[in-house]
Amino acid sequence: MTTVLEVRGLVKHFPVRSRGVIKRRVGDVHAVCGVSFDLAEQETLGLVGESGCGKTTTARLLLNLIPATAGSVHYGGRDLLKLSRSQMRPLRRDLQIVFQDPFASLDPRMTVAELIAEPLRIHSLFETKKVRELMRQVGLNPEHANRFPHEFSGGQRQRIGIARALALRPKVLLLDEPVSALDVSIRAGVINLLADLQESLGLSYIFVSHDLSVIRHVADRVAVMYLGKIVELAPTDALFNRAAHPYTQALISAIPVPDPHKERERRRIILAGDVPSPVDPPSGCRFRTRCPKFATLTAQEKQRCVNDVPALQDRGQGHPSACHYAEAVRML
Numbered sequence: 001m002t003t004v005l006e007v008r009g010l011v012k013h014f015p016v017r018s019r020g021v022i023k024r025r026v027g028d029v030h031a032v033c034g035v036s037f038d039l040a041e042q043e044t045l046g047l048v049g050e051s052g053c054g055k056t057t058t059a060r061l062l063l064n065l066i067p068a069t070a071g072s073v074h075y076g077g078r079d080l081l082k083l084s085r086s087q088m089r090p091l092r093r094d095l096q097i098v099f100q101d102p103f104a105s106l107d108p109r110m111t112v113a114e115l116i117a118e119p120l121r122i123h124s125l126f127e128t129k130k131v132r133e134l135m136r137q138v139g140l141n142p143e144h145a146n147r148f149p150h151e152f153s154g155g156q157r158q159r160i161g162i163a164r165a166l167a168l169r170p171k172v173l174l175l176d177e178p179v180s181a182l183d184v185s186i187r188a189g190v191i192n193l194l195a196d197l198q199e200s201l202g203l204s205y206i207f208v209s210h211d212l213s214v215i216r217h218v219a220d221r222v223a224v225m226y227l228g229k230i231v232e233l234a235p236t237d238a239l240f241n242r243a244a245h246p247y248t249q250a251l252i253s254a255i256p257v258p259d260p261h262k263e264r265e266r267r268r269i270i271l272a273g274d275v276p277s278p279v280d281p282p283s284g285c286r287f288r289t290r291c292p293k294f295a296t297l298t299a300q301e302k303q304r305c306v307n308d309v310p311a312l313q314d315r316g317q318g319h320p321s322a323c324h325y326a327e328a329v330r331m332l
Contacts, residue, residue, distance in 0.1 A: 004204045005039035010071035030278045031057045033228040044205040046219030053225040055208045059174045063095055064088055096165040100177040102157035106149040112160055113145035119167045134163040155186035175207045212255050224248045227286045234319035242328040244317040246293045252331040285310050
């Protein structure tokens with residue numbers, strides 16, 4: 001398949017400054033550390049992990065919304081991270097984002113028609129009929145175009161955000177937890193809408209979420225992040241059926257199963273301790289301080305985890321994972 005987006009060695013550090021009148025730089029928050037992946041045409045790549053693992057920061061870096069510390073994001077043969085704001089502007093038509101909170105991302109002073117028309121006006125593509133077509137496309141009544149965002153439900157507001165993102169006919173859509181703020185019943189409708197749009201418009205998605213049940217339903221491949229790094233990258237079925245990294249196994253073990261008999265028989269993996277500070281991440285494997293497998297290793301094996309950073313590679317499990325002692329385990 002054709003590669004649409006190529007991400008290599010993406011790094012983002014935020015400075016930490018001291019208090020007081022003279023604010024000295026005393027450290028860095030290691031938000032994203034060496035993230036690499038490809039996105040294929042009409043593919044949905046799920047980006048999952050705990051809160052604070054760097055998912056949203058990665059998504060914003062991909063669109064050059066915040067400057068990267070290092071790395072590259074190639075789209076159409078150009079490195080987006082080396083482009084200025086004016087150079088990025090034509091490419092914004094191909095790369096759009098849908099935010100988590102539909103109410104916060106929409107200007108309450110503008111009508112729905114004005115919100116959807118704004119990107120069209122900026123790129124000199126405005127036509128009244130296009131706004132109405134976009135509203136129909138996302139399941140909204142065009143007769144409500146003159147209403148304001150507060151007059152719509154949460155699910156409808158998210159549909160407005162999707163219509164706004166689709167206005168310029170993008171090729172890549174970044175979905176930053178687009179259904180996490182919605183009720184379960186509304187969530188299914190938005191997910192089905194995104195699937196229909198992908199098929200009809202040939203879109204590629206990067207779907208950021210902490211909900212593995214949603215990711216399992218929508219994604220073709222899944223990248224699992226922990227403390228700024230991708231620890232496992234695999235096709236969806238392979239990841240959920242044969243997870244190799246201990247962190248992924250712990251996440252999947254927390255997914256509830258509707259069958260009460262199977263639920264009682266399952267082994268839950270409880271992670272000890274809290275997520276380490278991204279200002280001072282552990283040496284070697286960042287997950288070792290909470291890893292249940294680490295406790296079962298010999299002293300020599302533990303030393304390897306402490307000293308050596310595990311590369312994201314296939315160690316015989318059929319897909320890459322960042323664990324020196326990765327072992328595929330059937331979880332569901």
